[in-house]
Amino acid sequence: MVSVVPVVRTLEPAPSPKPSKPLLRRATRSGTIRKSDEADLDGDLFSVPSSPSKRARVTFNPTVEEKIMSPYSARGRSLEVIREEVRMAIEAHKKGDSADYDAMKQVFIPKKDGDGEDDKEEDDEDGEDGEDGEDREENEAIARAELKTYLLAVTSCVSLLKGCSSLVKAVLSCDWLGRDESFVKAYINFLGNLVSAQGAHLGRVLEMLVGHFHGVRFSSGRLPGYPDVSRNQLSSRVHVAVKHLLDIIPSAGTTLSQIINSKFPFEDESKKAHMTYINNLIYLLRYAPQLKSDVFSLITDRLVKIDVQMQVDLDDLDDDVAAAIVQAITMNASTRGDNDNGERSDDSDAESVASIDSLDEDAKRIKGVQDSVEKMDAILDLLFSIYDPYFLDPNSLEATEMFETLLGHFQKIILPTYRSRHTQFLLFHFAQRADYLVDQFAGTCAQLAFDTSRPAVIRQSSAAYLASFVARGIHVQPHVVRTVFDLIGSKLDNIRAENELTCRGPDLRRYSTFYAMTQALLYIFCFRWRDLLLPSDLFDEDDSAAFRAQDLHWIPSVKETLFRTIHSKLNPLKICSPPIVSEFAKIAKHLEFMQVYPLLETNKRIRLSQYTTGQGAGAIRDSGMGGSDDSWHQLDAYFPFDPYQLPVSKRWIEKDYVQWKGIPGLNQDDDDSGDEEIDETVDVDVDTDDTATDGEDDE
Incomplete structure (x- = not known):
């Protein structure tokens, strides 16, 4: 825990930065400006006793207005003190007094772009730029330390969080992926303690984690005050968290299976979105093999839908245009790597959308069909490569079990789908790996x-x-x-x-x-x-x-x-x-x-x-x-x-x-x-x- 000695400044000799307000106090409805005599410091959880025998550590000029500069201002307090504050705020919230509770939530909610600009401008007016910059850096460092302290305090109070969904939601919205390893470990520990003590939050926690299966933003690994974290490291941290939850709650696999189904990209989403999500599902199977059947079944089901829609779109095009699309994809694949390393900027998809918007309707339709064909092609190529290791020894038990899985997908998903065009070639390819597999597939069809x-x-x-x-x-x-x-x-x-x-x-x-x-x-x-x-x-x-x-x-x-x-x-x-x-x-x-x-x-x-x-x-x-x-x-x-x-x-x-x-x-x-x-x-x-x-x- 980081302990910081508060800095005391007198207000009378010369103008100085405003005193920070206690963390669990929020602004009035009228805005961020309030009089010091309205602060009710004596009743604050963090204030010193009002006994006349004890001198206040900071004196206030009643004629000076206090402006809230940052929600992080509880300085130099131990984990034990903050833990007690968190407990009291939660109990007060349950009794109808949510002032401290609401302020505590703001600790975890990420700042939006532009937050703090007004404070910066006022700092520029009140003092030297160098001193203000140092103050801001100091405040940011304190904020980072206190964020972890509050996380640890909330973790110790998870048994009290029944009826505190808004606080849980705030903690789950925290920018945790790009912080230092000690914070990430503390956050994952919080998730595990939360779902163990409050099982009702399991679905919400897993939804937050699976949401990152669509791809973590590059900017998530570029948080101020922290070392840069690569996108691969960010993704790895997500999976460490999921694995931790599955380890402590084995039954969470059922809930996780339902969530990955609901979060699967829509058919019209991009190839990158599908490939990123599917790659994360395959990575999931490394530590959750019990979900193998569900995951492969889900991928096959969605692939068949893409397959059918792609074929409908191709049938609507002129044969020459359809052939040109296939030829263009072939040329594109030969001139650039088909695998995305995932390190593209977050603006790449926006640029792609902008380029599509500039096309006429016919060109958009052709571009859409081409995107569908590329997406189908990439997903099937990935699936072939995923299934292939299982059949390196076609006479092994592993191959037999995987082919049983494929046969199940065939009977339940592929066969009932009218005019599936390419997905079934997974069966066609792997059934020919051994004579007994040929007999098994032909016998099933007969x-x-x-x-x-x-x-x-x-x-x-x-x-x-x-x-x-x-x-x-x-x-x-x-x-x-x-x-x-x-x-x-x-x-x-x-x-x-x-x-x-x-x-x-x-x-x-x-x-x-x-x-x-x-x-x-x-x-x-x-x-x-x-x-x-x-x-x-x-x-x-x-x-x-x-x-x-x-x-x-x-x-x-x-x-x-x-x-x-x-x-x-x-x-x-x-x-x-x-x-x-x-x-x-x-x-x-x-x-x-x-x-x-x-x-x-x-x-x-x-x-x-x-x-x-x-x-x-x-x-x-x-x-x-x-x-x-x-x-x-x-x-x-x-x-x-x-x-x-x-x-x-x-x-x-x-x-x-x-x-x-x-x-x-x-x-x-x-x-x-x-x-x-x-x-x-x-x-x-x-x-x-x-x-x-x-x-x-x-x-």
């Missing part, structure tokens, strides 16, 4: 796809994930492709056998699982038909003659299963997405695997609305204005592992991905287009009439 207790939309989405994973996963072995193909085929036979006799015609609402799984088979066939050949069939793919029917031998049941399914009364080729059907028809005809163009010609004359039933009833569905459009009654061409577009994080999945391989002799002129041809076919809606035209051209 189980969900055939679970009749699940909503139809979940079963359809699961089928799309299964097909896309098997088709696009380069580490998915041929035997897995065959196993999945056989499993889907047997399930389709069961569904067909149960419904074909009563089927009136193609009906997506009634037989949605059948159509979703059929489309999955068609998609898998387009990409992995080579794995459906007998192992003895070895051929040179550059030799187009090798693709003659007599030279290709398919594993048992592949051709028969697809034939029964396609030519069933449920007529899946009328319901499945036309681009997928078109691609399958071309490949099957070229390989002399199957001829489906006659069926496609027949399907041109079928109007799906005549077979569509109303939900929960057997009546014919009237689709209104869209009733004559077959696309309203057909499956989407949605395959969640279509090409990955984010330029920076793309590096994680490049070696995991099956690119489209052209077939010699089929569309020979387009063989060099590579993956773009099939992806464009899949992603762009095509009318059924176009499919028939393609068939006629091939014939």
Whole structure:
């Protein structure tokens, strides 16, 4: 504790600085000016007794007005004295006298910019600049020492703080991060004592600390009279405080989990805000591993929301503009480091906002989309790097547990989200680290796809994930492709056998699982038909003659299963997405695997609305204005592992991905287009009439 001997100055010989007022006395309502005879010093907690036998240490001229210069003026008093003052002020507050209590709160509330300017001007008038500067420095030093003393005094009185929320709030608003280490330790000790004695304040304390997860201000480490503190040190102090609270109150983890959820940046906030917050959450897991599941689940949930909104925004832009945005991000990432070291000035975001305000509406929209893509890209790149160490040994217990966590996120967050575009590649990448992980993910998708207790939309989405994973996963072995193909085929036979006799015609609402799984088979066939050949069939793919029917031998049941399914009364080729059907028809005809163009010609004359039933009833569905459009009654061409577009994080999945391989002799002129041809076919809606035209051209 710093002990300071008060300086006594006489007022009569010459003008001198005004006497400081006791700390727990506040100004009158009329302002900061009051007469000395109104000070009621005899009744003050800090005043000396009014006994005539004792001479006052300071004499006052009753004609001189006293101006309050600083709330810090209790000089030379011990911790024991101040502790008693704090206790009495709290007790008086509870009895209705809050004068000293309110003044005590001002000790902790940070000064705003400009506070003390009037005092400085008056000092310049009353004395020499050098002397005034020394006085100010002395007062500031005393204030700093007394702030800590009052903090220690309040800490010793935490048991009395019930009903003193305003005082607690004032202490929590204190500029504590940038002060010396002894003060920081005392402050963290106060937080621990407070939540131990007054559990009702736990949420408020944690909210204050988690608020710093958004980033501590650079200026917080530049407090007058204290050594500079780096931003990393400031952040570290926040985490030391959080760890201390979790150590003394283990159950605080539940409250902390709720708070970090509520404090997560909004979707439209900047990339820097998201990255800073997520990095702090990951740092939190170093000392609070029990929150790992909650933290990763939260990040995934918010990432999916950003993912979907980003895709909606990209879809609203012209394709050339969207491509230019991705190219610009790629160039930016190559010319500067993508990781922010966090030491930028606090004005950087304001400058960015100012530059955006100068753009027109179209430019703002494009800039907003670009920011969203960069943000999504950076967050996913960070998550890949965070998850990666868990899978260094894919057969370890650590890898197994983490993949279970990812599977949980997939089932609860990613799968139910309509058209998530990139988040699911976390599963795609890490599921291919080991054969048992491939089986686990494919098995989960298959189980969900055939679970009749699940909503139809979940079963359809699961089928799309299964097909896309098997088709696009380069580490998915041929035997897995065959196993999945056989499993889907047997399930389709069961569904067909149960419904074909009563089927009136193609009906997506009634037989949605059948159509979703059929489309999955068609998609898998387009990409992995080579794995459906007998192992003895070895051929040179550059030799187009090798693709003659007599030279290709398919594993048992592949051709028969697809034939029964396609030519069933449920007529899946009328319901499945036309681009997928078109691609399958071309490949099957070229390989002399199957001829489906006659069926496609027949399907041109079928109007799906005549077979569509109303939900929960057997009546014919009237689709209104869209009733004559077959696309309203057909499956989407949605395959969640279509090409990955984010330029920076793309590096994680490049070696995991099956690119489209052209077939010699089929569309020979387009063989060099590579993956773009099939992806464009899949992603762009095509009318059924176009499919028939393609068939006629091939014939």
